[in-house]
Amino acid sequence: MQKQRRLIIAGNWKMNKTVAEALDLVQGLKRELASLKEVDAVVCPPFTALEAVSKAILDSNIRLGAQNMSEHAGGAYTGEIAAAMLKEFSVRYVILGHSERRQYQKESDLLISRKALAAHAAAIKPIVCVGETLEERESGRTEKIIGSQLEGSLAGFSKEQMQETVLAYEPVWAIGTGRNATPQQAQEVHAFIRQTLVTLFDDAVAKRVRVQYGGSVKASNARELMSQPDVDGALVGGAALEIRSFSDIIKNSI
Numbered sequence: 001m002q003k004q005r006r007l008i009i010a011g012n013w014k015m016n017k018t019v020a021e022a023l024d025l026v027q028g029l030k031r032e033l034a035s036l037k038e039v040d041a042v043v044c045p046p047f048t049a050l051e052a053v054s055k056a057i058l059d060s061n062i063r064l065g066a067q068n069m070s071e072h073a074g075g076a077y078t079g080e081i082a083a084a085m086l087k088e089f090s091v092r093y094v095i096l097g098h099s100e101r102r103q104y105q106k107e108s109d110l111l112i113s114r115k116a117l118a119a120h121a122a123a124i125k126p127i128v129c130v131g132e133t134l135e136e137r138e139s140g141r142t143e144k145i146i147g148s149q150l151e152g153s154l155a156g157f158s159k160e161q162m163q164e165t166v167l168a169y170e171p172v173w174a175i176g177t178g179r180n181a182t183p184q185q186a187q188e189v190h191a192f193i194r195q196t197l198v199t200l201f202d203d204a205v206a207k208r209v210r211v212q213y214g215g216s217v218k219a220s221n222a223r224e225l226m227s228q229p230d231v232d233g234a235l236v237g238g239a240a241l242e243i244r245s246f247s248d249i250i251k252n253s254i
């Protein structure tokens with residue numbers, strides 16, 4: 001079945017890759033994906049490699065994303081990075097509310113929505129992440145958790161802003177564990193997310209927003225996951241760190 005929404009597959013490099021390593025990876029991806037037209041391919045290196053990667057992909061079909069951003073436009077916020085600084089490197093996307101940041105930096109839904117609104121103000125598309133823990137799933141609270149993360153993290157969005165947002169469903173128990181959600185489990189939650197978008201926004205918005213799946217995506221499971229009707233791409237961690245595995249994920253998804 002041909003999907004109306006264009007697949008978007010993004011590599012979240014997390015805290016990996018020096019500048020030299022980042023360049024090796026992205027040069028290889030450029031070669032492998034030179035003829036790619038069907039999918040939006042995005043790489044999200046650490047801040048320190050943004051400039052080098054940005055230059056390297058100028059003449060390619062790969063787009064650039066960042067892994068975090070401040071909710072403030074500038075000022076006395078030691079260690080933070082503002083939207084305008086990302087724009088200097090033609091950053092198009094920014095991952096916000098990743099479960100690692102929710103867990104280790106104690107990021108709240110409110111903070112995530114503020115960051116996302118700051119990204120929209122700078123015409124950077126946020127990739128807003130949601131996902132339940134194993135304990136939450138096993139106690140039957142998946143929908144309740146995802147619903148409240150969506151409501152909080154998307155608070156204050158206009159319909160136009162929502163349409164320019166990418167969502168990522170990343171079950172915490174599937175991240176870095178080698179245990180991906182089954183295609184059926186992913187589809188179930190993605191359908192719930194789309195239904196929630198109907199409630200929070202409207203039908204037209206819900207139909208247009210792309211929802212990625214993330215959590216142990218690899219070349220061998222990408223096709224089946226991406227073929228689910230409400231799965232519109234992937235947010236890839238470990239398997240995005242190598243040329244072969246990331247390009248195979250993309251090729252297998254087409």
Ligand code: 13P
Nearest residue numbers: 012175176215216237238
């Ligand atoms: P893995 O693909 O390593 O499970 O990580 C997923 C993720 O957290 C992407 O943001």
